[in-house]
Amino acid sequence: MPKASHADEPSHSRSRQGFLVAESRLDYLELWHTVPGHPRRISRILPRLAMSISPSDHATAHDEPRSTASPGSLGPSTMAVHAGEARQKPGDAITDAVFLASTYTFANTDAIIAFLEEGIEREEYGRYGNPGERVVERKLAAIEGGEDAVLFGSGMGGLVGLLMAHLSGGDEVIFFDECYHRSREFCSKHLTRYGVGFKQVKTCDYDAMEAAITPATKMLVSESPTNPHLSIIDVDRFAEIGRRHGVLTMIDATLCTPFNLRPLDAGVDFVLHSATKYLGGHNDLLAGVVVGSRELMEPIRKLRGIMGGVNSPHNAYLLERGLKTLPLRMERHNANGLAVARFLESHPRVERVYYPGLESHPHHDVACRTMRGCGGLVTFLLADADWKATSAVIDRVRIPRIGPSLGGVESLIEQPMVMSYWNYSPAERAAFGIPDSMIRIACGIEDADDLIADLAQALATD
Numbered sequence: 001m002p003k004a005s006h007a008d009e010p011s012h013s014r015s016r017q018g019f020l021v022a023e024s025r026l027d028y029l030e031l032w033h034t035v036p037g038h039p040r041r042i043s044r045i046l047p048r049l050a051m052s053i054s055p056s057d058h059a060t061a062h063d064e065p066r067s068t069a070s071p072g073s074l075g076p077s078t079m080a081v082h083a084g085e086a087r088q089k090p091g092d093a094i095t096d097a098v099f100l101a102s103t104y105t106f107a108n109t110d111a112i113i114a115f116l117e118e119g120i121e122r123e124e125y126g127r128y129g130n131p132g133e134r135v136v137e138r139k140l141a142a143i144e145g146g147e148d149a150v151l152f153g154s155g156m157g158g159l160v161g162l163l164m165a166h167l168s169g170g171d172e173v174i175f176f177d178e179c180y181h182r183s184r185e186f187c188s189k190h191l192t193r194y195g196v197g198f199k200q201v202k203t204c205d206y207d208a209m210e211a212a213i214t215p216a217t218k219m220l221v222s223e224s225p226t227n228p229h230l231s232i233i234d235v236d237r238f239a240e241i242g243r244r245h246g247v248l249t250m251i252d253a254t255l256c257t258p259f260n261l262r263p264l265d266a267g268v269d270f271v272l273h274s275a276t277k278y279l280g281g282h283n284d285l286l287a288g289v290v291v292g293s294r295e296l297m298e299p300i301r302k303l304r305g306i307m308g309g310v311n312s313p314h315n316a317y318l319l320e321r322g323l324k325t326l327p328l329r330m331e332r333h334n335a336n337g338l339a340v341a342r343f344l345e346s347h348p349r350v351e352r353v354y355y356p357g358l359e360s361h362p363h364h365d366v367a368c369r370t371m372r373g374c375g376g377l378v379t380f381l382l383a384d385a386d387w388k389a390t391s392a393v394i395d396r397v398r399i400p401r402i403g404p405s406l407g408g409v410e411s412l413i414e415q416p417m418v419m420s421y422w423n424y425s426p427a428e429r430a431a432f433g434i435p436d437s438m439i440r441i442a443c444g445i446e447d448a449d450d451l452i453a454d455l456a457q458a459l460a461t462d
């Protein structure tokens with residue numbers, strides 16, 4: 001099968017081609033409101049967010065992060081608040097309008113013909129785009145460091161759109177085996193019906209991934225951190241394997257967010273998010289987004305216009321609003337995650353804690369080298385507890401709500417065996433690495449001391 005045509009080029013120079021690069025701080029701001037329609041490359045102004053996450057950094061998570069930014073560049077919070085938005089908005093309002101239109105009208109036939117022939121950027125029909133959606137796509141592209149972003153109705157909608165747009169019968173896709181189980185299920189049960197091969201290899205086994213590549217391999221897929229095991233992928237190594245073999249690479253970065261890691265900077269081709277989680281951040285919307293180069297995003301945008309997996313104008317606005325506080329929220333999620341993980345690690349009823357910010361985590365060094373923080377998700381195993389004793393701890397918790405999902409301001413807690421794997425056999429659960437005594441807490445932005453006190457009372461033996 002044909003390989004990705006850009007195989008031999010270093011990804012960084014490749015991805016810079018044709019970028020609209022601003023040279024001064026003023027230019028950056030101008031850029032946002034002089035470029036209508038599709039997003040332009042403005043990620044150069046976002047510093048690479050890779051920061052040391054030594055334990056002392058975590059302990060003072062509200063400290064100003066050490067930035068590698070060049071003078072004149074804008075920080076992640078400034079970008080999150082302003083990027084992608086017009087300076088003057090409809091009605092001179094400070095916030096963006098929500099356009100509920102399903103269709104967009106033309107003044108006359110000449111206007112239609114001008115739109116069709118001159119490539120004028122404007123809306124036509126809701127399935128192809130919405131003004132509010134374009135704002136949030138530009139913002140997402142900017143904060144993720146991509147040229148273009150395409151918004152979908154959910155994270156799964158984004159995954160399906162991305163894979164369907166870039167894979168054809170006879171191609172093959174290789175996943176790390178800790179990727180979201182529904183993503184792998186889409187490949188194993190559905191893409192295979194269209195002749196697309198699916199393989200999975202052990203997470204972080206880069207040699208196995210490389211050995212699995214064949215001439216049919218078109219894409220490598222990973223997630224980082226993984227859920228619920230919190231494995232950390234070495235993004236540089238992952239991207240380098242794809243580049244060397246002329247194979248596209250995709251990272252589901254839902255759990256790290258662009259605040260903690262920007263995989264495109266490492267040369268990964270696509271970033272996928274379930275924006276339902278940290279990007280939206282308030283447990284009140286479903287959304288998905290794929291970010292990448294304009295060239296690679298174009299078929300995805302076109303396919304979305306046919307598939308119809310669009311989001312609603314209201315959701316797009318809620319996502320824009322949520323993104324404005326992403327860096328602030330992530331600082332708190334990072335701090336809470338580490339504080340709760342440290343508490344759990346010291347608790348006698350806890351057998352094991354999975355949290356990459358802990359020195360005991362096998363990928364702690366990779367996390368320190370590549371990430372700014374490790375987020376709010378903490379997974380742990382109770383010592384000597386069957387599934388009922390584990391459920392009893394969850395049922396005693398008072399602050400986190402019991403439910404699936406993560407990344408919102410409200411903490412959530414769940415027992416994966418019950419919540420997500422109830423219908424699987426014990427052998428299947430063992431294969432997934434889901435013991436009955438596993439608990440996953442998605443720390444929200446409450447006070448860490450309150451979360452810890454609550455967990456302490458829930459873990460207290462009767």
Ligand SMILES: Cc1ncc(COP(=O)(O)O)c(C=O)c1O
Nearest residue numbers: 154155156180252254274276287
């Ligand atoms: C890592 C990851 N990717 C993708 C998805 C799918 O996202 P959505 O629920 O928005 O479709 C999820 C959902 O839990 C997830 O955890």
